[in-house]
Amino acid sequence: MTLLVTIVLFGIYSAALLAIGSVGFSMQFGVTNVLNLAYGSILTSCIFVEYWITGHSSNVWLAMLVGALAGAVISFVIGHLVIGAFLNRGASGFSIAMVTIGIALMIEFTLEAIQGPYINTFSANVSSAITISGVSLGGEQLAAIGIAAAAMVAVHMLLRLTKLGLAMRATADDVALTRSCGISPTRTRAVAWLLSGALCGICGVLLGLDEGTFSSSTGDAIFVTIAAAAVVGGIGKPYGAMIGALLVGLVSEGSAAVISPSYKSIAAWVLLIAVLMVRPQGIFAEYASRRELVA
Amino acid sequence: MLGSRRSSRMRAFATAAAGAGILAGYLASSGAASGATPHPLKATRSASRLEVAVFSPFTGPNAIYGYFNYNGCVPAALAVNKAGGVLGHQIYCQIIDNRGEPADAVPAAQNLIANDSNVVGIVDGDSGLLSATVPLFSAAHIPELSLGGDIQFDKNKYPYFWRTTPGDDQAGYALAAYIRFDTPFRKIGAIFGNDQAAQGNVPGLDNGAKNLGLKIVNQQAIALDQTAYQTEVQQLKNAHPQVIVTESDPQTAGVFFANLKQAGALKPIVGTSGTVGTNYDKAAAAALGQSTYEKGFVRVTQYTATSGPAFNAWKQALLASSIKNAAGVETGYGPEVAYDHTIMLALAMVAAKSTNRVVFNPYIARVTQGKTVVHTFAQGVAALKAGKTIDFVGLEGQVTFNKYHNSGGVWSVAQPITNRSLKIVSAKDMAAAEGH
Structure with missing residues (x-):
């Protein structure tokens, strides 16, 4: 029973972190049609920025604010200014994906050069907030789940209840038609980069605080899982990313108990393949499979 | 031993090219010659510069291992050079960054083999890379002293691979x-x-x-x-x-x-x-x-010594070396082993009276099984000049290679x-x- 509760609680916790990251990743792809493979490096940058600016503070609210701002700025610069310049010159979707790999490498090597050979650490945060059937969940972990839930509600309200959200959904579906309606796709894309970066930053600092230890490659490992969750849900579909994150989180934790902890990281990909065999477009996306990687 | 690694497919793929670039940078900055390596039997080291390649991760999640090895190699090179060098040659430690990933380590090894004929030996220490890189170095007749514990090498068959740590x-x-x-x-x-x-x-x-x-x-x-x-x-x-x-x-x-x-x-x-x-x-x-x-x-x-003649010599060389913040260098089975390995390479060359890798390779075992116990390079050279056989007992204690070139420690x-x-x-x- 304790093990089952652990799987569910920490599956939800993992899902919370993944959801924040994968919704940002998926939303940005949906609106800009750019496969941003530098997402993990942006995430790592945010942990570093938060670590430097706050003087290694582990205050979750301050971290979230700094992380969100850092992520928004870095993402905007990379997406709107750098990648935007390539898009304006007619670069193909594949070329842009390669550019994002280059950007990821530049970020990582820069962080490595600054960091040196030693990793960084936050002070331990293992305060117990609630205990369910003998399994305790820390205050920071509860906060992460709460923040993720709030972020998902905010994204939902943004997409459904605001003009900006409508513009984003419209841009994601049909750029030409959106433009003919008087909506600026450029401005909408800029906002998407900002929002995506903010979510990426929040995910990063929550991850950094929870793991307590980070290096210039911390974002790489979780990015792979974030991408899997986004694709499971249907790439470009924020709601799909939420469901994808939940599934990936629960399946990963469950596989550690039922199969072997060794295969925990592979479980997300087995799930991905299984889902895509049944629904090639992902769980939520109706149009994803028909979209092409073009500017 | 060393070498628990973090990895991801994306990272391996993405960093392969950059790793090669960094390696090229290192080689360029170290003045390595371009062109194919002559056969080692014919290799003539015209320059007085002999290089010990510190083949380790210097970037990436395991960068600390590179500094372990480098911080051992540099004091050893200093001790050797202060004692007159190897047959009149000065030795240097050359950084070769393998990033701790086979995808980066193999091209790094290939570049090293192709571009640097002054390398007399390798010191390394990553279990996870041995199976990918040992065949390359052995085929190029480059002696390699390792503390990588990959159990495949418990019955090592590569003649240029030596290990002073058990599997x-x-x-x-x-x-x-x-x-x-x-x-x-x-x-x-x-x-x-x-x-x-x-x-x-x-x-x-x-x-x-x-x-x-x-x-x-x-x-x-x-x-x-x-x-x-x-x-x-x-x-x-x-x-x-x-x-x-x-x-x-x-x-x-x-x-x-x-x-x-x-x-x-x-x-x-x-x-x-x-x-x-x-x-x-x-x-x-x-x-x-x-x-x-x-x-x-x-x-x-x-085990590595924390007192005694070998330790004193090591500490003295470390503090006198060019290593930044030498007094604060992290010790404890890392730098010490690379220090011993570099000294062993140098003594093997002196004992063989040759810097030719094929000629001095067998002497790596012989300098640890002679009759006169020595704890430093200078002592070893003096004993060899006196016509004695030497048993180098460094920071790791007695080294006894078995037929698989493994020493238990x-x-x-x-x-x-x-x-x-x-x-x-x-x-x-x-x-x-x-x-x-």
């Missing part, structure tokens, strides 16, 4: 011997990363535990770099171990230990030599708390952070663990 499976026997004979614990929880280096400990631990009547109540190979390990921790807790043995990379250890503490499942922890290093200490201390870590954690690792139980040796695992206890 990772031996570390498992040492863990079992320590727990059985020096602690009251009999129920073990075994948590190892699912990487090749960490998993190398498992067969020895399993067999050792069986031979000594210990019970492994929970054994898990954990995936690296996860956001939480509570499910794994809960399974461990449910098995009620008295002691936890472990090896993983620092970040994985940090998360795992934090989860262990959160779940109220803390027990005394015994690490392997794969847990040596500032990064591991930082991660573990941050997760457990400094005091808990210092009191509740020991590591069973290879001595196991020690050490404190974290300071790496101070608390006790030696006796040969008798090791033999019992191995079932002899």
Whole structure:
């Protein structure tokens, strides 16, 4: 029973972190049609920025604010200014994906050069907030789940209840038609980069605080899982990313108990393949499979 | 031994090209000649510069290992050069960054082989890279002194590969011997990363535990770099171990230990030599708390001297070297081994009266099995000039290569952070663990 509760609680916790990251990743792809493979490096940058600016503070609210701002700025610069310049010159979707790999490498090597050979650490945060059937969940972990839930509600309200959200959904579906309606796709894309970066930053600092230890490659490992969750849900579909994150989180934790902890990281990909065999477009996306990687 | 690694497919793919670029940069900055390497038998080292390649990760998650090796090589080179060099040649330590990934290490090795004929030997130490790179170096007739514990090399057949550390499976026997004979614990929880280096400990631990009547109540190979390990921790807790043995990379250890503490499942922890290093200490201390870590954690690792003539010579060379903040250099089975390896290479060349790699390679064993015990390069050169055969006993203690070019060494139980040796695992206890 304790093990089952652990799987569910920490599956939800993992899902919370993944959801924040994968919704940002998926939303940005949906609106800009750019496969941003530098997402993990942006995430790592945010942990570093938060670590430097706050003087290694582990205050979750301050971290979230700094992380969100850092992520928004870095993402905007990379997406709107750098990648935007390539898009304006007619670069193909594949070329842009390669550019994002280059950007990821530049970020990582820069962080490595600054960091040196030693990793960084936050002070331990293992305060117990609630205990369910003998399994305790820390205050920071509860906060992460709460923040993720709030972020998902905010994204939902943004997409459904605001003009900006409508513009984003419209841009994601049909750029030409959106433009003919008087909506600026450029401005909408800029906002998407900002929002995506903010979510990426929040995910990063929550991850950094929870793991307590980070290096210039911390974002790489979780990015792979974030991408899997986004694709499971249907790439470009924020709601799909939420469901994808939940599934990936629960399946990963469950596989550690039922199969072997060794295969925990592979479980997300087995799930991905299984889902895509049944629904090639992902769980939520109706149009994803028909979209092409073009500017 | 060393080499618990973090990796991802994307990272490996993406960094391959950049790794090659960095290597090219290093080679360019070190003034390495371009063009194919002449056959070693014909190789003429016209320059007075001999290079020892420190083939290690200097960037990436395991960059600390590169600094371990470099910080051992440089003082050794200084000691050699101060004593007149090798047959009139000065030796230098050349950084070759392999990033700790086979995808980066193989092109790095190929570039080294193709572009640098002044290299007389390699010092390295990453278990996970040996199977990819040893065949390359051996085919190029480059002597390689390693502390990589890949168990495939327990019966090594590559003539240019030498190892002064036992295979990772031996570390498992040492863990079992320590727990059985020096602690009251009999129920073990075994948590190892699912990487090749960490998993190398498992067969020895399993067999050792069986031979000594210990019970492994929970054994898990954990995936690296996860956001939480509570499910794994809960399974461990449910098995009620008295002691936890472990090896993983620092970040994985940090998360795992934090989860262990959160779940109220803390027990005394015994690490392997794969847990040596500032990064591991930082991660573990941050997760457990400094005091808990210092009191509740020991590591069973290879012995290195902390006093005596070899230690004094090493310390003197280290402090006189160009290494930044030499007094604060992290020690404890890392720099010490690279120091010994570099001295052994130099002595082998002097004993062979040749810098030709093919000629002096067999002398790597001979300088550790002669009659006159020496602890420094200068002593070794003096003895060789006097026509004696030498037995170099450095920081690692007596080295005795078997027919597979492996030397077992001595196991020690050490404190974290300071790496101070608390006790030696006796040969008798090791033999019992191995079932002899």
